[in-house]
Amino acid sequence: MNARNMREKDVLMDKTVPDLNSAVAGIEDGMVVMVGGFGGSGAPIELIHALIDRFKATGSPKNLTVVNNNAGNGRIGIAAMIDAGMVAKMICSFPRSADPRAFTEKYLAGEIGLELVPQGTLAERIRAGGAGIPAFYTPASYGTDVAKGKPVAEFDGKHYVQERWLKADVAILKAELADTLGNLTYRKAARNFSPLMAAAAARTVVQATRIVKPGDIDPEQVITPGIFVDAVVEVADAKQEEALMRQGVAYA
Amino acid sequence: MNARNMREKDVLMDKTVPDLNSAVAGIEDGMVVMVGGFGGSGAPIELIHALIDRFKATGSPKNLTVVNNNAGNGRIGIAAMIDAGMVAKMICSFPRSADPRAFTEKYLAGEIGLELVPQGTLAERIRAGGAGIPAFYTPASYGTDVAKGKPVAEFDGKHYVQERWLKADVAILKAELADTLGNLTYRKAARNFSPLMAAAAARTVVQATRIVKPGDIDPEQVITPGIFVDAVVEVADAKQEEALMRQGVAYA
């Protein structure tokens, strides 16, 4: 878990933080927060719940804009953030998921904003944010209500919609392995949006099932290079959002 | 190397081809050919030389547009294609490499075309070609001669150049492992442009150091998913371009 058996000259940098509270310390009112995961796969439940704990104790962070494919399930994770009243706006593709009542209630009451983005456009906008591409063209949504007000252009006889990059102040993500330099791997389909969000956020905070020393992840198998990661915290026994939801757990 | 020990119902698809000649069979006069590799790292020397053999035997393929970061080194690989007279135009970022005489001679004689593209723009244009993004904006080259004639736009007070996707008829690439479904891994830094080219070409042909059966590559470690690959040929004892160049080998 630490780098003590490395020669000090090789590795001084260490991005590990001691606990979840430290990990979410920099997240402030009004920030744009990207949250990794698609459904329960890759959802950083412990980081989210640490953020809720802080909100409950201090009233902050609130008024957040949260970016995720969905808008929370049941009464845990992002749904619990919404229930707690921390979220001013969701940017997502599919706010109707298995049990979307937290978002649905607030949305129908006019208490939460929604920017609906087609899933591939959402992924590409986040990717563009990380890659320094301020705008790109996609065929998705051309001629639909979702494209209203956006510039369109024709290339080779086909119509496209111009979309802007999407960046965040912070990304909170779940990884399988992290080394102390922030290199990450993900478990199975849990990577989904996380490698994109890691690059698109000014600060990227990661909960990893295991923190290893530099060199323990094969350089060919790194999915998110450490350059995109600012803080890693080990959460060995991370909960699975889908399992919690099926157990009917409520966090907020 | 084949899938005989799989249950037939699991795997019918097999993208392996028996030899290098079959692998390059579909490459015709006038095509745009992306060639993987950066310097000698990832250069598919055997596929290139099979293409040269075909040209010498049949006079075809000629008049090719070749996409690579460089424009060939010494008298082998892309340089040998140029020497042989198969290449009408190079699209590349850096046609001056260690020993660029093949390109330099033809270029100064006006016998070969050049589209010079900044390296990051080249990578992103190829990536856009594979990703269905017809155009995007980049800060690279703004205000320089390279941007002349290209649309520019301002986003958030900064200027950007609009760049178009780049696609190819064929990509020829070198991988480390391939399974019979075309899933690929690469050795060390040899991946460079290859995963992008695999997606941007209508047909992607790969020489792999070893062909394995589906399931032998961990799904988390696949770098190029098989959906981007059409044909794989095993070249167990592949030559290294840099080593050949240092030996002074001439192919054309």
Next chain:
Amino acid sequence: MSQKLSNAQIAWRAAQDIEDGAYVNLGIGFPEMVAKFQPPGKQAIFHTENGVLNFGEAPAEGEEDWDLINAGKKAITLRPGAAFFHHADSFAMVRGGHLDVAILGTYEVAENGDLANWSTGPKGVPAVGGAMDLVHGAKRVAVITDHVTKDGKPKLVKKCTLPLTGVGCVTRVYTSLAVLDIENQRFVLREKLPTMSVDELQALTGAELVLPNTIGDLVAPEL
């Protein structure tokens, strides 16, 4: 009225047209059934938006791994030769034209190929998911649907009344009563229930049917 096809039978019929070696995306819900009916001797590789290629059947209950799900958030298994990738690469496959077929459900499909399958109007919470990408990416976009709504209204229409998912994107429609191609902005009838007349079918369709010389029988096994 003749016995219409069940959803499973519509899915079966759509599955028969999937070419050997095809890369296929199935919309969440009803279209997922198509995977069950792959004809023997043909292999398709299934893609799901959240970053998995070559997944297989659902695991047995209790065997789920919730890190291994499809776009509908249902647990899946892997077939040999699977691959994981992130969402931008996944939609590069979609948008970049690498999928051979996408098969989607729908509320309405118009004779000009317009598809409306994401919103039933301004009420409630809108949700679009990956449909707006899928309709523009796959080489062939097919729709499977009941021929009419629960109220008996046509789902195949001259012009969509609901918010569009995509413009001019659908090329084939498999319904509970017929198989139709969309060609030159018209529904061309390819197959119909053998027990149903063209007139009966036309009466249940909101746009004029083009009738080629040969119209096949739409027959599916009991499922």
Next chain:
Amino acid sequence: MSQKLSNAQIAWRAAQDIEDGAYVNLGIGFPEMVAKFQPPGKQAIFHTENGVLNFGEAPAEGEEDWDLINAGKKAITLRPGAAFFHHADSFAMVRGGHLDVAILGTYEVAENGDLANWSTGPKGVPAVGGAMDLVHGAKRVAVITDHVTKDGKPKLVKKCTLPLTGVGCVTRVYTSLAVLDIENQRFVLREKLPTMSVDELQALTGAELVLPNTIGDLVAPEL
């Protein structure tokens, strides 16, 4: 004239300003030397355009692995915690502002921060490589260069005469005679050789030097 710094000494001076924990790209050729002079106790992680993060020194002759090279096509080694990635991801790091510092060589640099380092004019074969991306991506773009050309002409100029690599992108210049910041489109002199007068330096510079109250001594160890 005072003894100017050698290339190694210029590289040494630039290396002193690299923050602990910085991600750094060094241009091919002379700037590669900067890596050798990392101050003890500070760690930088080096990026190379062809898809490697955290590489180390060159291998011994005969130990080269030609699949493991840098952007200059020279053989490299890896440090623990390295990562490989493809070219689009590599330039996402560059263009996306993830590098802390890029240190490049140059033909000319102008007082407005314009850089000309890719072409000496219409003759010969043009080649740009990754420079046009690097100048816009890194949080800090620095240049290391001899203060004058081989013919004694200024390389620090009012306006570049050679084709530009990037507009207004350079913020610090390390030369064989001085260290300068580019602020408000002017060269601000931060350090100069202690044996050289400001007038002597001004005479070798093609744009007016801004002189702050404190100008440090540019001193480097024998290397």
